[in-house]
Amino acid sequence: MDLHTLTVAGLRDRLRAREVSPVEALEALSRRITAVDPAIHGYLHLDLDGALAEAREADLSLPLGGVPIAVKDVLNVRGQPCTCGSRILGGYTAPYDATVIARLRAAGAIPFGRTNMDEFAMGSSTENSAFGCTRNPWDLSRIPGGSSGGSAAVVAADEAFAALGSDTGGSIRQPAALCGCVGLKPSYGRVSRYGLVAFASSLDQIGPFSKTVEDAALLLGAIAGRDPSDSTSLDEPVPDYRAALRTDLKGIRLGLPREYFQGGIDPQVSAAVHAAVDQCARLGAEVIEISLPHTEYAVAVYYIIATAEASANLARFDGVRYGHRTAKPTGIVDQYGATREEGFGPEVKRRIILGTYVLSSGYHDAYYLRAQKVRTLIRTDFTAAFEKVDAIICPTSPTPAFRIGEKSDDPLQMYLADIFTIAANLAGICGISLPCGFAETDGVRLPVGLQFLGKALDEPTLLGIAHAYEQSTEWHTARAPV
């Protein structure tokens, strides 16, 4: 069989049975990457020699022993580049492992490649990478989504068994939906952010991309938990997520938010999601219409809070300690300005300027403070909803993958691609996207993603529901035509 098509759970079983060695698994991925990545451009950097050395020493008794994992280029892996898709970090070599990487290593997994992304995770298409756009494995003329487009594309194209990404406003779930794989954004604080290059610190979470919900459960179990190096990581026990997987939805109440089906949604996406809702009802779920009345403000609140936090976080890129430095500065202030002019791409500059503006004297209360108050209203919507339902069911993205270049000149239209994913970050809750069908466009099948949203720290219920739906359909078995 073709080893590269295995799931993490499937690979692990074969590794433990000694039917396959970790070296053979990596070599199979390497062949697949050589065959398809020139067309997809999901990877920015590979360290196959280092990974092969680790594979030879792998302890197969560990939970993820010998399993290679791809990593978004925003997470520090000691000795590897970490460009964040930006020229300003060209030449940077990570001096330490992010906590999620240390945890994956402790579980026996092997980080072997760096996946492409929108610069500093700012974007919804991966077109903002300074190193070229990743292409959607289902249609190479289309974007894979973003910002973790590389991680989604390499999993969907079987160039990785699984990958890590980060999600600030949908950057795991939206590309997973558009590429036809599973993407999980854990609750805020569930996973340590230490070693993740910060975009918006009150919104960022790290999570897995995988081919199945079971694999997402395995990976979350490996990376979750309290970390003294991230004071926002929660001191809560990490349950056995795999034990929470279920095969029916009896006794589950699913909320259908009416605001998520009003206008602007592609009819084929709407049809696929409604069919998934019917399928969940057949599995025993009680479907209840709910209201999240402040949904319409989520994108606006997000683009104030996220840019404000980004303008502060990205102040560290000044050409002093690491990364690019302008060649002939006339003084220290010119060094900062010229380094940042040369190092950052247009979307990053645009967001730093917006974020600086909304925090500036005279505008802070009208924009930033006001946005934080409306954020409270959005959180309260979810708190009220979760008194009536166990999880929320809705689309992940209003449209299937769009064409490369289609929205790149219109930042606001690009921002609206995240309309169904942003609220989960603002509220700190967990969310997952998984395949639920296809939209046919110009004779091409494009994946459609179904999103479930769950209460903060209720990943067991979220994963259980997603698994029951997934296993009752064939969508997750469809492979991209590459």
Next chain:
Amino acid sequence: MNPAELDVAYIARLARIHLTAEETDRFQSQLATILSYVDQISRPDTSGVEPTAHTAAVFDVVREDVARHGLDTEEALRNAPRAANGLFIVPKVLE
């Protein structure tokens, strides 16, 4: 809130980013569009609503005050654009 009050050239100076004239003009018009859009946050009633800075109820996290290993000087300087004598080298700050 009036998007016309946004002076991109001034904000770019605050943010320490040099912009070309062409970039300044383009951002001026794009950010005016975005600010008009985000202006809708003034609509909902927020009287008596507390701001959310953070979604998890975590306060005053401290760890034991014990020394632990960080990056040593050589590791910390390895990515520096310019370094000498165990220090980062930057242009003259004071005349």
